[in-house]
Amino acid sequence: MHRYRSHTCGELRATDVGSDVRLSGWLHNRRDLGGILFIDLRDHYGLVQLVARPDTPGFEALDKLSKETVVRIDGKVISRGAENVNPELATGEIEVEVGEVEVLGAAQQLPFQINQDDGVGEERRLEYRFLDLRRERMHRNIMLRSAVVAAIRSKMVALGFNEMATPILTATSPEGARDFVVPSRLNPGKFYALPQAPQQFKQLFMVSGFDRYFQIAPCFRDEDARADRSPGEFYQLDVEMSFVEQEDVFQPIEKLMTELFTEFGGGREVTSPFPRIPFRESMLKYGNDKPDLRAQLELVDITDIFEDSDFKAFAGKHVRALPVPDTASQSRKFFDGLGEYAVEQGAKGLAWVRVAEDGTLSGPIAKFLTEANVAELTKRLGLEAGHAVFFGAGEFDEVSKIMGAVRVEAAKRAGHFEENVFRFCWIVDFPMYEKDEDTGKIDFSHNPFSMPQGGMKDLEEKDPLDILAWQYDIVCNGIELSSGAIRNHEPEIMLKAFEIAGYDRDTVEHEFAGMLRAFRFGAPPHGGIAPGVDRIVMLLADEPNIRETISFPLNQNAQDLMMGAPTELDESRLKELNIALRKPVASGKGEGEK
Structure with missing residues (x-):
């Protein structure tokens, strides 16, 4: 035996x-x-x-x-x-x-129970992660992750993609987050950067003649934690394809996602096909570019109805309405509860009216609406008896954020929210640039390596804020799973695009020397995408926090409590690396504060 x-x-x-x-x-x-x-x-x-x-x-x-x-x-x-x-x-x-x-x-006395959920805090769980992973739920999540990654590899190969590796030690790149840097012992005073994504390398694969690339790629970003984002490192399915347009990228990725979520989704329905929603339409209808389509309600822009209104709360402001059907049986508690929720999201309050059987409106702001207002609202919103309408007014971004959250919450409370489904969509036609509200500076809004939809002509002739890019996101149940783009593979268009964002030619030539040099030796049109593996598993496991699907995550302060990282280096090691430390000036803030 x-x-x-x-x-x-x-x-x-x-x-x-x-x-x-x-x-x-x-x-x-x-x-x-x-x-x-x-x-x-x-x-x-x-x-x-x-x-x-x-x-x-x-x-x-x-x-x-x-x-x-x-x-x-x-x-x-x-x-x-x-x-x-x-x-x-x-x-x-x-x-x-x-x-x-x-x-x-032999086992010592346990810091928390393994065979039951005893409510132990996350910090303690991460300190003893090897014990936490013995719990049935955590063990199941990690095995689900293993199965999903294995399925991704198999399906990508079946779709004609080839798995290739890219460097971990590389150069810094403006991906939108801070780099983690690594000092070079052999090159004193110089540093490598850990890749925020294999962006340039996967494009260089296309220039090198490899037609369809993929990789389960580790990515490193020095950014703050969120429920759907782990600090430090994460993994993505990195994909690039040559001689493609936007729809050519969508087809294999949509097939992959549909199969993955059907296979591992526990019988939950999966959207098919994925709707294509332009960015600006998404902002107007859903309040954000990550719409949760399980909520079967939409916002409506009614700013024009109140442009010349005497109602000061709406006049001269951006106004968004949320019509909610079938509220006749709802008590005042329903309306007050949504108002309290809106305040939690940053609103000063939440205006509302409801439609009676005879078509008249009642509610806190009904008396401020003229007959013309009521007629136009009824027509625009398709109001019928039993409808309620919630209103948000203010600056566009502020109203979008608040009313986008209210839309989902109202759907849940009023019975217009689908459970046990995966509602996917593509968000398309992102603006190429955005303006920094504080500095007024024009900057890239998404991926700096994207191709503008109008090419050089639009870069030269259009207001930068009106230029659209061949950029796209996959969203599922309000979670952004992936960003992607058709790449800017023409050097002069790329230089012009960066010039608009404030990068002079010499800087771009220096920072992206390898890529520009490659493009000047014949680059094919190409595009790609990079769905987040951690977020895919988080959705499939029905976990609200992404750290529940990662074996050994950092905590919210980007610390590894189990291994004690990050650590200090002794003087001999610092000297070997040619590093001299400058201690931060005391700010009076506590440990871990920023």
């Missing part, structure tokens, strides 16, 4: 009754029922119940060992009997009567 096991803990069935077996695993739980011990033994593959009687050789050891101790047991498989079968357990028809016990790895 094998030194440690003849079977795994999830393998035994009724057909094994009478067999002598050897199992190894962790003591998951223990119950003493009338002097007989019932023990759950766990390994990677599942759980099996052991039974130890007082006359069993291993009884005394099992009675004293702490939970999570690793043991080997020899025993005999016996039937539980029909009345004791556990249908929720794959091994629920049998149990193993313990004979011999060997301790393979």
Whole structure:
């Protein structure tokens, strides 16, 4: 018999009754029922119940060992009997009567429970992540991630893509976030950057004649944590294709996403095909460029209705309306609750009216609306008896943010929200540039390597803020899964695009020397995309926090509490790297504050 096991803990069935077996695993739980011990033994593959009687050789050891101790047991498989079968357990028809016990790895007192959720905080869980990963939910999430990545690789190869690797030590690049930098010992005073994305390298693959590239690529960005973004590092499915237009990129990626979410989505419906929504339309209808299409409500721009109004709350402001049908049965609590929610999002309040059976409007602002206002609102919004309308007024961006959140919340509270579905869409026609509100500077709004839709002509003739780019995002259930673009592969167009964003020719030639040099030796039209693996798994696992799907994530302060990173370097190491530290000036803020 094998030194440690003849079977795994999830393998035994009724057909094994009478067999002598050897199992190894962790003591998951223990119950003493009338002097007989019932023990759950766990390994990677599942759980099996052991039974130890007082006359069993291993009884005394099992009675004293702490939970999570690793043991080997020899025993005999016996039937539980029909009345004791556990249908929720794959091994629920049998149990193993313990004979011999060997301790393979003793466990100290646990900092938190493994076999139940005891409400321990995330910091503690990350400090003992190796224990946290033993929990059933976490183990399931990590195995889901493994299966999803394996499926991605298989499906991408089937779609005609080739997996290739790109460098980790590279040069800094303006991807929109801060770089992590690495000092070069052999080149004093110079630094590598960890790639925010393999952007330039995957484009260079296309210039080199490799037609369809993909990679499960590690990316490194020094940015703050969010529920859907892990600080430090993340993984993306990096994709690039030659001789393509926008729809050519959409086709294989849409097929991949549909298959992935159908295969691993637990039976939830998946959008097919994905609707294409222009960026500006998304901002107007949904309040953002990451619309949650499970919410079956849309915002309507009604600014023009109140341009010359005497109603000061709306006059001269951007006004957005949210019509909500079937609210006749809703109490005042529904309206007040949404108003409180809007205030939590930054609003001063939430104006509303409701439509009575006779078509008249009631509510806090009904008396301020003229007959012409009511007529136009009824026509524009398709108002009928039982409708309610919520209003937001102010600056465009502020109203969009607040009313976009109210749209989803109202849909949930009013019964216009789809559960257990994956609602995908493509957001297209992004603006090439945006203006910094503080400095007035024109900058790239998305990916600086994107091709403007009108090429050089638009760059030379249009207001920069009116130029659209061949850029696109995939969004699912309000989560941005991916950004992509058709690339700017023509050097002069690229130089002009960067010039508009304030980069002089010499700077661009220096910062992107390798790419520009390559483009001058014959570059094919090409484009790509990079769906986030972490976010895909987060959605499939139905987890609200992306760190729940990553084996060893950093905490919100970009610290590895388990390994103690980042760490300080001693003087000898700093000297070897030609680094002199300058301590930050004390600001009076506490540790971890910025």
